[in-house]
Amino acid sequence: MRLRVVLAPDNIRRLDILENLTSVEHLKTILQERLEIKDDFLIQFEDPEFGNELCNLTNITELPPERAVLKILQKVPEDSEPETSISSLDTASVSSPSDSSNQSFPFVSVRQHGNSQWPSPFPIPKFSYDVELRLEKGNGNFKEDGTLLTVPREMKMDILDSIAQAIFSFKAYPNNQELESVSAALIEKYPCLKDPGSGTGYHSWTMSIKYKIGNYRQKLRTAGCSEVTVNQKRVNNDSRCLKKAKRCEINFLPDNPVGQTDYSLQKEKDALQEEMKKKHFSMAVVDSKMDLTFSLRRKEIVDEEPLVADVLKQWPALFLEDQVCAEFYRITQTNLKSTFLSSLDEYASKMIMLYRSRGGAYGDEMKTLLDQLDQASDVLAQRKATALKGLPLFMREKSRNFLESCLDTDPENTRTKGMKMGILTVIEDDVATIHSNPNVRCLSVVLEEQVVLDNVQDLPTAVALLFGLIYALNISYPKELKYTFETIQKVFIGLDPQCSARVQSFKNKLLKFK
Structure with missing residues (x-):
């Protein structure tokens, strides 16, 4: 069965x-x-x-x-205590399992809504009692004879204030399309609020909501909300320069946990660094302190944009495999490895069929990959590796310096030269020139020409960990591989259903195979 x-x-x-x-x-x-x-x-x-x-x-x-x-x-054990939460500026304390264990994250301050996607339709919040009464009566009159409601200033302010708070619980910097979806949902629920001066019926509400959410962010800056104060010194508030969630990060820049300050968290960071210097450090201590210092770490990474080498020195625990997965969960509330690997199990065979159906359209490199698959002894593992290696080729992107290989006899100081972001495969010298499928000695994840994760289990795991580090270190996708990483984000891990035309075409082709 x-x-x-x-x-x-x-x-x-x-x-x-x-x-x-x-x-x-x-x-x-x-x-x-x-x-x-x-x-x-x-x-x-x-x-x-x-x-x-x-x-x-x-x-x-x-x-x-x-x-x-x-x-x-x-089933929840009868003697277990219910989780408590503390809310502040639409944030709450939650706990959830990671990929590798049942550890919890009790210190992570997260948004009230744990959704990685903008809701459709947008849930219009409840307004004050008197406003709801006016709107209910206004809807009745509109249904009866089409009369639109005249909205007093104080009533409009009440509506806009409530909507601004509801928007921020999902996203600090919504785009124009998302703002339009809010105003459209408002008019659908309360048609008596229609704007008679526009074809859509909600253009003026969209503009009002846009200005209100801007004013609301200013209030939060004054209150000290990290996600918006990080941008208070940006020149002209240029949206291209704003530091904001762009890849469905739920906790892009969270505030400190209740009762903690930057000074107290710095002391915890120092203790974490000392723990990592031990030959046999305690994973329980590392897990606890990484959870506690999450907000401090995000401030340093997002605001200061340090080099990877500096982060490796300041936060060595972040480059443990378990902590890469844990950090990705803290940021996106999504399990990294289990989600990615299960999607790869589902799509690998379909991707190979898709590669074969295009024949030689992608050159000798794709043909070599498929030939190696045909000659492999472990077909299942090789199929997954081939699916990932062929993805940049199918997306017509340059995979040079992304999936690199070297001989185990090559000097270590030359192996990662030119690799800004990628995966390095070290193979045995004695068989590399004889067999089409050489023996792999080790796999490493490389960032900024530096090995940050070594001796990774296999290529799918290495790709998942690399993607997790992109989120953990707030690194942009490389331009020459933007469609490859977009596919990983939106097709394999399911963060954001809105795809570019090229990725949507790839997704549609996969769905055709049964």
Whole structure:
């Protein structure tokens, strides 16, 4: 039986079960072992007899015979205490598992809405009681005879203030299209507020909301909100120069945790540096202090834009594999490795089919990749590697200095020369010139000609970690590979559904393959 198991919205697994299932408890035992589920849980399944609506699984015979979709609901222990949260300027304290363990992030200050995407339609907030009464009466009159509501100044200010706070809970710097979606949602909910002077009916509201959100950001600067104070010295407030979330970062520049100051966090940073100097440092201490100092680290990285070598010196723990994944989760509230690797499992075969369907359109380099795949002994691993290596070629981008290889006999000081961002594969010298698939000694992630992660497990993991470091270090995508990284962001990891034409075309082609 083949199962599609939904553990979380961003953690969906596929399982093949060869043995015959005798009971629901037998299935639970298999799921616990295969998926490493520790706590008790409830199994639901999509029932085809009720339009694939979810139903609790009480008897194993209720499952469809060959394929089934399951949803896992983990039970909260009765003696566990409810999580508490402290809100300040639309922020709250949350905890969530990382890719590598069940560690939590109790110190991370995050936005009230943990969505990586702009909502559609935008949820218009509740206004004050008297304003809601006026709007309800205005909608009644509009429905009856088309009369538009005359909005007094104080009523309009109440509406705009509430909307500005709602917008900021999602995004500090919304673009024009997003602002239009807010005003359109407002008019859809309250048609009595239509603007008679424009074709859309909401142009004046869009402009009013735009100015109001600007004024609201100024209030937050005065209050000391980090995400907007970082831009208070920008020349002419040029939007091209603003330091703001551009790749669906939920926590781009969070404020310090409640009760903490830059001085107290600096002391924690110093203690973290001392811990990392130990030969056998404590991962529990590192995890805790990395969580606590997240806001200080983001201020340094976003505001000062240090070199990678400087960050490596100041924050050595950030370049541990587990912490790359943890930092990516702190920033985006998305599990990095599990999301990327599961998407690669789904798309790798389709990508290879797509590469083959284009024949020699991408030159000898693509042909060599496909020939190596045909000769590989470990087809599954080679298929994933080929899918990733061929992606820049398919996107018609220059992958030079991105996926580089060298011999283990080459001098170490020359291996990363010219590599601003990429993955270095070190191969054995004695077989490199004989076999088409040489033995790989190690894989390394390189930034600014410096190895920042060494001895990575495999190429897919290296690509995931490189992408995580791009977010952790607030690095822009290289221009010569912008479509490749956009594909990783929007197709593989699912951050932002709005794709460029080239990436959307690639995504559509993948969906055609079954």
